[in-house]
Amino acid sequence: xxxxxxxLLYTATGLLVITAVLYIxxxxxxxxxxxxxxxYSYTVGLWKACESEGSTKLCINILLKSDYKTxxxxxxxxxxxxxxxLSVASIITILCINxxxxxxxxxxxxxxxxxxxxxxxxxxxxxxxxxxxxxxGGKMGVSCVLAIIALVFNFAGAIATFFIK
Numbered sequence: 001x002x003x004x005x006x007x008l009l010y011t012a013t014g015l016l017v018i019t020a021v022l023y024i025x026x027x028x029x030x031x032x033x034x035x036x037x038x039x040y041s042y043t044v045g046l047w048k049a050c051e052s053e054g055s056t057k058l059c060i061n062i063l064l065k066s067d068y069k070t071x072x073x074x075x076x077x078x079x080x081x082x083x084x085x086l087s088v089a090s091i092i093t094i095l096c097i098n099x100x101x102x103x104x105x106x107x108x109x110x111x112x113x114x115x116x117x118x119x120x121x122x123x124x125x126x127x128x129x130x131x132x133x134x135x136x137g138g139k140m141g142v143s144c145v146l147a148i149i150a151l152v153f154n155f156a157g158a159i160a161t162f163f164i165k
Contacts, residue, residue, distance in 0.1 A: 006095070008163055013091045015157035016112060020084040022150030023119070027077045030059060031141035032126065033133035044133070045143055046074040046126075069129050076122025077147060083115035084154060087161070094164070105164045112158040119151045 030045030041052045050059040062070065090108035094101065126147060130140045 005164065008160060009091055009095055012108075012112075012157055012160035012164065013088055013095070015153050015160055016084050016088045016091065019115065019150050019153040019157050020081065020088060022146050022153065023077060023080040023084055023115075026143045026147035026150060027074075027081055029141075029143040029146070032073075032143045033130050033138045034141045035133065035136060035138040043141060045141075046070060046077060069125050069132075073122050073126040073129060076118045076125065079118040080115045080122060080150070080154070083111045083118060084157075087111035087115060087157075091161070091164075105161075108164065109158075109161045112154070112161045116151075116154045116158045119147070119154050123147050123151050 027046060030048035030050050031043045032046060033044045035042045039053060041050075043050045044062075047062055048059050049062055050057060052058070087108050090104050090111060094104055094108070097104075123144075126144055127140075130138070130144055133139075
């Protein structure tokens with residue numbers, strides 16, 4: 001069966017590429033929670049914590065035995081990175097073959113939904129980490145905002161994949 005809904009495939013691919021890039025960036029940046037004043041800044045990410053005072057910046061890796069919320073957020077956001085990237089690869093495979101194979105389109109749909117579910121769980125736990133940081137004068141960092149935006153794009157991409165026939 002020849003492909004008839006190419007614009008939909010391009011739309012789903014674009015949405016899921018943006019999703020994957022945002023999830024990967026949110027996972028990598030050490031700016032999940034930020035605490036700062038005029039001369040001092042402390043940021044915590046999923047993998048690193050950074051402290052800067054004046055022009056000096058020091059980053060350390062977060063131990064694997066850190067709190068369970070950070071580890072859970074790290075795991076679910078990492079799964080989002082993997083699932084959304086694999087979903088993009090599945091849709092690109094459909095575009096390259098120029099046929100809609102039921103197995104590959106089902107795989108793309110399943111991976112987009114899996115990324116969405118992991119994103120909902122990971123971002124929810126991550127927001128609870130941010131709320132704990134607010135108790136210490138912290139603010140939501142760029143990484144958390146990127147993960148929330150990625151979740152919105154992931155939702156739109158998952159809906160778009162369900163229209164692939």
